[in-house]
Amino acid sequence: xxxxxxxxxxxxxxxxxxxxxxxxxxxxxxxxxxxxxxxxxxxxxxxxxxxxxxxxxxxxxxxxxxxxxxxxxxxxxxxxxxxxxxxxxxxxxxxxxxxxxxxxxxxxxxxxxxxxxxxxxxxxxxxxxxxxxxxxxxxxxxxxxxxxxxxxxxxxxxxxxxxxxxxxxxxxxxxxxxxxxxxxxxxxxxxxxxxxxxxxxxxxxxxxxxxxxxxxxxxxxxxxxxxxxxxxxxxxxxxxxxxxxxxxxxxxxxxxxxxxxxxxxxxxxxxx
Amino acid sequence: xxxxxxxxxxxxxxxxxxxxxxxxxxxxxxxxxxxxxxxxxxxxxxxxxxxxxxxxxxxxxxxxxxxxxxxxxxxxxxxxxxxxxxxxxxxxxxxxxxxxxxxxxxxxxxxxxxxxxxxxxxxxxxxxxxxxxxxxxxxxxxxxxxxxxxxxxxxxxxxxxxxxxxxxxxxxxxxxxxxxxxxxxxxxxxxxxxxxxxxxxxxxxxxxxxxxxxxxxxxxxxxxxxxxxxxxxxxxxxxxxxxxxxxxxxxxxxxxxxxxxxxxxxxxxxxxxxxxxxxxxxx
Amino acid sequence: xxxxxxxxxxxxxxxxxxxxxxxxxxxxxxxxxxxxxxxxxxxxxxxxxxxxxxxxxxxxxxxxxxxxxxxxxxxxxxxxxxxxxxxxxxxxxxxxxxxxxxxxxxxxxxxxxxxxxxxxxxxxxxxxxxxxxxxxxxxxxxxxxxxxxxxxxxxxxxxxxxxxxxxxxxxxxxxxxxxxxxxxxxxxxxxxxxxxxxxxxxxxxxxxxxxxxxxxxxxxxxxxx
Numbered sequence: 001x002x003x004x005x006x007x008x009x010x011x012x013x014x015x016x017x018x019x020x021x022x023x024x025x026x027x028x029x030x031x032x033x034x035x036x037x038x039x040x041x042x043x044x045x046x047x048x049x050x051x052x053x054x055x056x057x058x059x060x061x062x063x064x065x066x067x068x069x070x071x072x073x074x075x076x077x078x079x080x081x082x083x084x085x086x087x088x089x090x091x092x093x094x095x096x097x098x099x100x101x102x103x104x105x106x107x108x109x110x111x112x113x114x115x116x117x118x119x120x121x122x123x124x125x126x127x128x129x130x131x132x133x134x135x136x137x138x139x140x141x142x143x144x145x146x147x148x149x150x151x152x153x154x155x156x157x158x159x160x161x162x163x164x165x166x167x168x169x170x171x172x173x174x175x176x177x178x179x180x181x182x183x184x185x186x187x188x189x190x191x192x193x194x195x196x197x198x199x200x201x202x203x204x205x206x207x208x209x210x211x212x213x214x215x216x217x218x219x220x221x222x223x224x225x226x227x228x229x230x231x232x233x234x235x236x237x238x239x240x241x242x243x244x245x246x247x248x249x250x251x252x253x254x255x256x257x258x259x260x261x262x263x264x265x266x267x268x269x270x271x272x
Numbered sequence: 273x274x275x276x277x278x279x280x281x282x283x284x285x286x287x288x289x290x291x292x293x294x295x296x297x298x299x300x301x302x303x304x305x306x307x308x309x310x311x312x313x314x315x316x317x318x319x320x321x322x323x324x325x326x327x328x329x330x331x332x333x334x335x336x337x338x339x340x341x342x343x344x345x346x347x348x349x350x351x352x353x354x355x356x357x358x359x360x361x362x363x364x365x366x367x368x369x370x371x372x373x374x375x376x377x378x379x380x381x382x383x384x385x386x387x388x389x390x391x392x393x394x395x396x397x398x399x400x401x402x403x404x405x406x407x408x409x410x411x412x413x414x415x416x417x418x419x420x421x422x423x424x425x426x427x428x429x430x431x432x433x434x435x436x437x438x439x440x441x442x443x444x445x446x447x448x449x450x451x452x453x454x455x456x457x458x459x460x461x462x463x464x465x466x467x468x469x470x471x472x473x474x475x476x477x478x479x480x481x482x483x484x485x486x487x488x489x490x491x492x493x494x495x496x497x498x499x500x501x502x503x504x505x506x507x508x509x510x511x512x513x514x515x516x517x518x519x520x521x522x523x524x525x526x527x528x529x530x531x532x533x534x535x536x537x538x539x540x541x542x543x544x545x546x547x548x549x550x551x552x553x554x555x
Numbered sequence: 556x557x558x559x560x561x562x563x564x565x566x567x568x569x570x571x572x573x574x575x576x577x578x579x580x581x582x583x584x585x586x587x588x589x590x591x592x593x594x595x596x597x598x599x600x601x602x603x604x605x606x607x608x609x610x611x612x613x614x615x616x617x618x619x620x621x622x623x624x625x626x627x628x629x630x631x632x633x634x635x636x637x638x639x640x641x642x643x644x645x646x647x648x649x650x651x652x653x654x655x656x657x658x659x660x661x662x663x664x665x666x667x668x669x670x671x672x673x674x675x676x677x678x679x680x681x682x683x684x685x686x687x688x689x690x691x692x693x694x695x696x697x698x699x700x701x702x703x704x705x706x707x708x709x710x711x712x713x714x715x716x717x718x719x720x721x722x723x724x725x726x727x728x729x730x731x732x733x734x735x736x737x738x739x740x741x742x743x744x745x746x747x748x749x750x751x752x753x754x755x756x757x758x759x760x761x762x763x764x765x766x767x768x769x770x771x772x773x774x775x776x777x778x779x780x
Contacts, residue, residue, distance in 0.1 A: 073442065073446060076442070076445070078370060101448050102448070103448075104445065104447065104448035105447075105448030108447070109446035111439060111442065111443060115443045117440060117443075117461075117462070118462060119461050119462055119464075128447065128449075129447035129449065132444075132447075132449045132457055133449060178443070181447070182446070185447060231627070255631075256628060257628065258628055263628075264629060267628045268626070268629060268630050269560070
């Protein structure tokens, strides 16, 4: 899992993960308010490219809001206000001349509850992002369908029934379909909000294996309340508590020898 | 728990079951009564002539309500042209774009309008369209029925759209799809069956409206050839014939009522069938 | 549910302490049997070794059980350290048994006329075991680190005793068999000190998540003999 990364000898709070040289998402001083309530306070973090970063923390700590700030989905809440800066491979995604729609094509998202569109078939679901953004070429669509379904480890199971309704798939298959749908628009970063929490252990295992495969080509950020899942499938882990980033570092270190007492207490189950 | 207790409980249970059954029957009874009475009175007069012939002049026996039946269809089609787009788009606005204060006012107004007696609508359209046009017309009739449909369709559309789980909207937005496209091609498409249901129920409602048509379509003994001419409609024809002193017209009025009820029931049955198809099978 | 887990960890610690106390008693008794030529005490030490062995099995079982709960951070380190420490304590028990066996053999023969510093060697080894377990109980990493160089002193003393016995054997060949028993007993004490050092290294890992074994250049670590 994290064999390539050595534990850090110093017990300090990391803001730069080591040894990923390129940061896919750089966050500086991010604070998010819903109305007057501060949900995130002054978060600064570098998310490494082509790696899996897990976000852990008790409920209400802001981890989902943090995730959604990376593709500007927190703006769906009309009272949302943000301060600070987020850059995606150097581009400021909150600058005035950037539309949220453009950001969301570069940053894909998979949700906790799988939500394939019920009126569409499997193939139509995969290509919906392409078609509704203007792509008409049938060959491109077909090729992209197969490519995305292969990447989501679903091709072999559905290649003979691409036109069956998407909701005829099992829960685990539906979630992989949602992953394929997100991958079809070829994002640079993939955000996953507790993607396996609604699935049985076998389906969860498949999703985790898939994540480890996908990180070869994508930067993945996954929010999870399951620490064992974070320990199994991520390279770096960030621990959030009450809206603050408490600690960030290589997963092995966070789970064998965390630097902050709050992290230690959370990870050993003393609270949360 | 004593044995006598048990017997008493059982007896009470049986009584309640019987009582509620009787109540249910009492609910259905009026509908059945209407149906069978209409059948009895009107069935004999519903013949080919009824569907194809124009009304005969006063005093003559025979003839039909062909123009009225066609008129009703034309009027509700015209009404849909006004009611469906405005109602559906209004419902979309209420559901998908959140302006708390404005939405509250719109809903409040719509609910009040729904309760306004339809004859009032007739008078309003009379003043606004019939008088300036100096005549009754198909147009006025269509407009008044359309206006009645709008708040109905708007509310049912809104409710059906609210039933679409937010997860679909979020998933579509997260793919970088523009919001209006999300609404039209994802949300509306998912809610389509519900919206059609709402539209058809509104159609069934206005098909039977009589009072507003008195001031707008007015009725016609002949075929209508232009939108600016008055037009016959089933409810109007039934009204005129029923209050007349002629037996033949009475007979035809019964027939008309039967046809009208069959039309409305037909629409409702269609709606039921469409709704049942929504339960799709899992592989 | 977490409470139950904490109870499990507590039980693990308890068992280790009980095992350590039995091991210390075994070493103490075996040295006493040796010096006082007490046949019965030697026999008791050998019998009681079964109890120490059973402790190792119980602690490992409990540790495995706790591992299925996927402990993390300090809990994880405690469980893995517990398994290693129990193994070291079991080996200390075995060494005490070896000493007891030598004591039994020597008790059946006339004593050798030589003054040996064996009691001091035994004292040093026993002190190391006790200090290592104290450091474990108090999570005192500094005390554990301080223990590691003391192993060198034990090695030095053992070599002196070995040399003295070697000279005696050359001068009085008829004492060879008995001297060999003494050499083995001294060697066992030296090994007990080694095991105490291992326990100290595990305590440092438990407290600091630092693995100081086999690091020749690190301050406080002595090269193993």
